[in-house]
Amino acid sequence: MKLTLRIHRQERPGDAPRVEEHTLEDLAPSMSLLDMLDLLNTRLIESGGSPVSFESDCREGICGACGVTVDGRPHGPTANTPTCHQRLSSFADGDTITLEPLRSAAFPVVRDLVVDRAALDRILTAGGHVSVDAGTAPDADSLPVPSQTAEDALDMAACIGCGACVAACPNGAAHLYAGAKLAHLSLLPQPRIERTARSRxxxxxxxxxxxxxSLYGECAEVCPAGIPLRAVAAVPRERLRSVFTRR
Structure with a gap:
């Protein structure tokens, strides 16, 4: 299998980006996009070139660190699948693939395909946590939670914070991410104590x-954790609730 790669290269933040083109042959359709980048970097290093910077961690579809933009789509052509699980079988022999970092004003480029996703961390710092005095946390079974409520909370807690939803939105919104956090924590007894302050x-x-x-729903189509689109509704709902609630 032969593919031509058009890759965004940028030495440091603020530099003008450029596009490098590389052709790779003898690729296996079962290879992932990251496997392909590994192969490319090996060849670049052997030839004295500079390897392409990209992020990855578990490579098991769990962490989301691998997120890049493939032909204009966050993560790649297969819906709800992280970049590390996108297979070359999704492309035809001889195709040209364009690889770029996740595109959003909230995610400045650090180098090549690596972006700074600290803006998502700031949401967690603002309200994606539960404040419990040390030594006073109740026993797990002392606050009963209905089974369906627990399942709903777990569905929302599945968000891995990869940032694909932000990159997919033409407005650069993070409502799917923030909504998942707000919905998850509003459903459980202990986090509910800070519900109003959290939403604000x-x-x-x-x-x-x-x-x-944007109200288009592109975010849910690229989310590798399968966070449902209804999570977006938690943002205006919790915001409105906080207007009329003291606590």
Missing amino acids: AVSRRLDEDFGPC
């Missing part, structure tokens, strides 16, 4: 770092 803090951070929701 997260809403402020969304307004500062991200754009408004």
